[in-house]
Amino acid sequence: MAAAAVLAWLSPDLATADPVDDARLLAADGDAADWLLPGRDYGARRFSPLDSIDTSNVKRLVPKWIYQTGYAATFQTSPLVADGVMYLTAPFSHVMAIDAATGREIWRYEHKSTAKKLCCGPANRGAALGYGKVFVATVDARLVALDQKTGSPIWDRPLATAGGDERSEDRGALGQGEGALKGEVSGATGVGANSAPLVFDGKAIVGVTGVGYGLHLDSPRPGAPLGAVVGVAGRFGRPGFIAAYDAASGQEVWRFDATRPDWEGEFAERTAYGVPLHRDVAAEKAAAPDHKDAWKTGGGSIWHAPALDPERGLLFFGIGNPSPQAAGESRPGDNLHTSSLVALDARTGRLVWAYQQTPHDLWGYDVASPPSLFDVEIDGKKIAAVGQASKLGWYFVHDRETGKLLFKSEPYSPQSNMFRPPTSEGIEIAPGVAGGVNWSPASIDQSAGVAYLAAMHWPATYRARTLPAADGKPEVRYFSIEPATSGMYGLLTAIDLKSGGTLKWQTRTPEPLIGGVLATAGGLVFSGEGDGDFSAFDAKTGEKLWAFNAGAGVNAPPIAYRIGDKDYVAVAAGGSQIWGFRQGGAVIAFGLPD
Template structure:
């Protein structure tokens, strides 16, 4: 290798970037590596906080693009880049992967994923890769887990995460009754892997999505945000799961099913665990339980988000999505455990330790989608190890890590209206609704101030019960339809004071609903992007916007920051999001300070 470097130097050629080995010790201590971004949330606690401060309140005005990597793919782009010792690893829509020189933007290698099936339940977006043990790991939209050689990009192993997607809905069900429909659907119940994997102690952890997704019909007008979503009662989908695979061989080590084999009906709660009333008739549900003995076989509970990991306790913290069938609840009496829950698992075995079901018997699509966040909560009796989660409901929940006990629920960071009202034939307006609140967007946390920074959306939704008369005396088709209310919608970026019981310290309203994620730095800055193409930096203490740049496509991915040869960079994907009508693109844009 030394001879190769000497020859390259003699001929005036740049040496290729070489990333060092990432082992378990480096992953556990990732927060201490100021120049790198070693995992999805930068560290196991998912804090997305960087100690770098070359780019700060005083210098932010000199932040300019340094290089741009064009992926060649124009589609929803949600990836968090991973940066290891000067090499940036990027997943792209449709699960292509590139290794890039993090200082120059030069491509080192590229892997082109060949899907085993053309169908995608939930769109083409990949939220990132994991890097460890000389490999790059990616979960794919066709429900596979692939290990690539980190030096060359060549596949090392490729295994199926899941193969049975279960029965799915179709547009034809609506057409059969001559209902007015959109021409096609962009998604339905199915299976895929959307999240960035997490590597823990020799295991690669991923989960499957789409098992409670519902039928997403195209918007009536081009670039309109969020078309109609339809949920049918009946037997659609399958249970979701998280699973761990051996990093060396791809062998499945354990699997946690997000719907239990028995007991998924729970205790028929009439309120949420924090005491908010639900529109349920527990007696009726209990009486009808026998009519649906196999409901749990189709139970849903997608795994949308990369877990957080506490290396001291050995616990993983995972979010679980909505039950299946989506929205229409008539064929699934009971609480529908463990859907719409934050849960703690033993990282070695996948055994459930506790769960907190934010919404028992969900009717609205309130998945636990934003990644859990680990932090320390100071108290009079000493620090408490806490796990927080920014919910679609519009509250930030904080729990004691070992027991799951609720420590506090924040002030609402988006407007709330008819939060748990039932759908009606006339249509029920609900906010936040299925979009959130905080959707999948990761939160950032400043351990010095105790502020959690949450990106969220205000998109009121109308939930309507529909019925299509049966033909030739057949049974009528009943379903629930959700559709955004035709009115202005917008976003919020909120600083939540975890040391003040979840009080809102400051909030900025943005022109577009925020879908993507947040980065916080020791330079006193908070970065996030908007669907109209702006990438913004805010003062972390006051919320004042200090800088912005127009990226040319929706910035709907979480930004990261890293350092190479004493230069701090900020990187973000600009590729838009078709579900929200945000302009598509295919660029990774990397910024640094303009030198005087």
């Protein structure tokens, strides 16, 4: 049987589907059946208009199929659905197309990594569709275009050289006998890519990760969360960047670097929203002449797919912490534009505005959760806004055109000792390096004016350490961030965007919430936990209405789609090594009984 005939037999929709072109992507918000973009629409609102699964019948929800990828590792994919076919990425950047009604595999692409060592683990957060191709950014910092019908590679382009000339922190230089630093290295400064690309105007847009990652040390206890993050003063890594690539050829069209020669900024003593930073600005300015080139290894990873305003031609995304992580003395200044929300001209990559949430970041406060686009009304005037769920514990809402802060929410996670520098004795800070909201995508119900967030309380102890010069080796200054091992919990949160960011409700969960949320027109909010529970909550009250235990951590963003007259909710269940959640390799689709 010919290949085309096999595909038609397996999935008629794949063989006869309409092309996913610019017109279809621009209209994605009005396509209730499919999930064509990483955030469902260019505004990255992750809100499904499907309503047949609602508060009255969600208790009847059952698994309709389970697909096993064959890889039990940190699983963070957000699947795409087009014309009855689901496209998903597995750990290590493998890609699969499956029948979205049955879970049967149609094709599989096995990625062959060229990296000798991964900077940031095997996780991948999703693919992109467009122009007859499936695009995936890979753990070894490549962008690959696959044939949408067959999964065959069309082109494969390097984003950067993974494991190349970049210098990484050295575990051997640290205090081997210190209890908090005994774990094996599971990650270090490097370069890779794990976020989904965004397809627009004939281009695939994607950023790199790992460039400000620091040294990650596993806990010596199996199944426990990360033992410590270590930053060493010095020069490690390279600037992060986001770039656009021609979808037909893979050639780079434009690039925006996260750090530049003017990155020292104004040496701000307070954040742009008025919170003291407790910086020794005089000491930083005195050291600045010796660190003029620090921006060349300045970090600033891109951890998510951008949001896009096609009408204004603006691209919105967050940038991660500077490099070296936690060790600020070798990078004086504000370290622009790390730990910032940024708007670019989507066609040229030109900077339009940037809003730095944390100048001179010592705490790992990446702007890691994808921003979302919506309208707000202030003083009777409708304003096109962009919102972002921060690791700081506030939801920031900005004017989309100017970047002006319109408001920030009430805190949605506990805050203590914020922006206090590390000490030799150690100081406990909340939110810690895990954040209030980590990379987890939010969901926005535009009509109700509510943002739903997967947040957490997970404090960490920050310490400054010095290894004295000895045996001909110079003094080493390093900083450890040690997440708490008890007392952590999750906070599913609803924020009222109509009232300037008050909290409508919060539901506390036993496990910290990592992975994101899905809100639907059925009045439901779906989210998962590391213990394997995948749950549905009442969008008006936060009451838990239904739960299913998947057997592995549900630490990925759910999606919703329709085939014929049947609605589905699907999510990856594969846990996360870094958080100590049980790993697996399943995607599960739920629906009402036939």
